[in-house]
Amino acid sequence: MKVDTHKVVTISYTMSDEQGSVLDSSDENGNLPYIHGTEFLAPGIEASLEGKSIGDTVDEHISADKAFGTYSDDLVFTINKKDINIDDTDLKKGLEFEAEVRGEIRYCLIEDVQEDKVVINANHPLAGVNIHFQAEVLAIRDATAEELDHGHVHDEHGHHHDH
Template identity: 40%
Template sequence: MKIANHTVVEINYTLKDADGTVIDSSANGEPLKYLQGVGNIIPGLEREMLEKAPGDKFTAVISPEEGYGVQNPELIQTMPRSAFSGVEELEVGMAFHAQSTDGHPIEVEIIDIDGDEVTINGNHPLAGVELHFEIEVISVRDATAEEIDHGHVH
């Protein structure tokens, strides 16, 4: 059976950046299972998965536009330290949950602290990164009606 929309796919993968640094891998854990065609994985990889079959091994290079997007400068903001009331110690790399201007929840990361000014970045950590995947397709099956209705694997 080949991968098509509304199939449940199980893969092993290794994700690297353009320099070959490993970002993520299923090597030391469970294979990834997802529902094809409903946006469970990034668009570029979902497109690359179509028509593959169990046993297929391949590489895919996904541009930022087809991955986690390009860096949006509007999501990088500097705010006063007082905006983080209740947090005693602020450090670069700390992450917080916030709301975007359109009301959606996002995670922001502190990227700089200069005196009483704190700079945060609301871009996805992989925004602007060219993604290099090594994929092995383990299994493919038809999704159940319930999985299709819910939009994810059960």
């Protein structure tokens, strides 16, 4: 079986920047199961795994535009505090949250809190970073209908969360 659309693929991986600093790895977070072809992974990462078999390895340098996108100044903006749906006591620099930005759900970071305004950055934290991606394919199986319907991998015991 090969890595292809709608296959559940489990990988061990290390992702680092151009200087060799580890950004993320299965050593820290455990092996990663995902449904291939659902845009769970960055496009360049997913493309590097396409067609691989169990035991195959990947060692790719992936440009920022194919990884987590280029940095866009247009995704840094200032809004009035009253227009953000977060309690004033929770509004602080460094707070991460999800919000709809230009029609898509994005992770956002509060970069600054002023008297009546908040500066928000909706760029991916790794936007603009070229990455070195190393991985080994550990397992491949067909995704279940339930997994495809929900858009994520379920553990061997089935479904254990609310939607």
